[in-house]
Amino acid sequence: MDVKLIALDMDGTLLTKDETISELNRKRIAEALANDVRVVLCTGRWYESCLSYAQLLQLDSYLITCNGGEIQTVDNNLIERHLLQPERVRMMWELCNWLDVNTWMVSTDNLWQEEGATDFSKHDWLKFGCDSLDTDKLNHIISELSHYDDLELTNSLPTNIEVNPKGVSKASALERVCHELGITMQHVLAMGDSLNDMKMIQAAGIGVAVGNAQKAIRQAADYVTDTNEQDGVGKAIETFVL
Structure with a gap:
């Protein structure tokens, strides 16, 4: 080769x-x-x-x-x-916050850890991530996000979920x-x-x-x-x- x-x-x-x-x-x-x-x-x-x-x-x-x-x-x-829709990022952050799961988000101008943006629509979002040692919580998040056909789900560790726009x-x-x-x-x-x-x-x-x-x-x-x-x-x- x-x-x-x-x-x-x-x-x-x-x-x-x-x-x-x-x-x-x-x-x-x-x-x-x-x-x-x-x-x-x-x-x-x-x-x-x-x-x-x-x-x-x-x-x-x-x-x-x-x-x-x-x-x-x-x-x-x-x-x-390739950018995520701001309303999707807000939804994912609210879901993880409700489940008490750690989050991080990458915009073109900042790295957000735990804290959400005051106004999600004012930023261009590249990636969303969350992590937990509680596999039930991760599975619940995967189940919820699987309903959205504009999202690409993967991981970089068995304990996390990473989300990009579909096809990325x-x-x-x-x-x-x-x-x-x-x-x-x-x-x-x-x-x-x-x-x-x-x-x-x-x-x-x-x-x-x-x-x-x-x-x-x-x-x-x-x-x-x-x-x-x-x-x-x-x-x-x-x-x-x-």
Whole structure:
């Protein structure tokens, strides 16, 4: 497989539990870049929270953030953006608040944690998230939100729910990036650990799960590498790229 682009989830995949990038991972990413392979961070995080990692790795192309809700270049040129309807965000926040479930929301101008906006209509909303150790509460939220056909539900941990506009995913964003670069998804090596990585792992030419990935991701992947704490990303690059 001629890999021309490596798409990397961040939390639980590229990053260790203390949110750092291991020496081996950095080294293998640098070697891939030196071999003209693009490396794209493909994350549920928002732009500002992953830009410093892209700069540390000396990445010079695209950042896929908010589970595909935005595509930007590392120099802050917006390529694509998908927004949730403000009334949907307000509804989800009220539901979670009623259930006493932790929430976070990403707008184009702010990160909201727990507190809702005074006026939801005054903001452009990229992603909604909630988390709880109470699976009954999470299942209730999923059941309620499943009635809305304009929402895309996924997770980045078994204990959370993340919501984007329908059709938005890391895979759909990667397809746009591939179009921009003049390549196809068959030339992509994608790595992740959670359900928000599922579609890109399935769509990529090579889909890789880290060893600590959720069971469904390990089963869907073409290959399972080591864990995020044991240089899984770097070892997969050694196997398929270098």
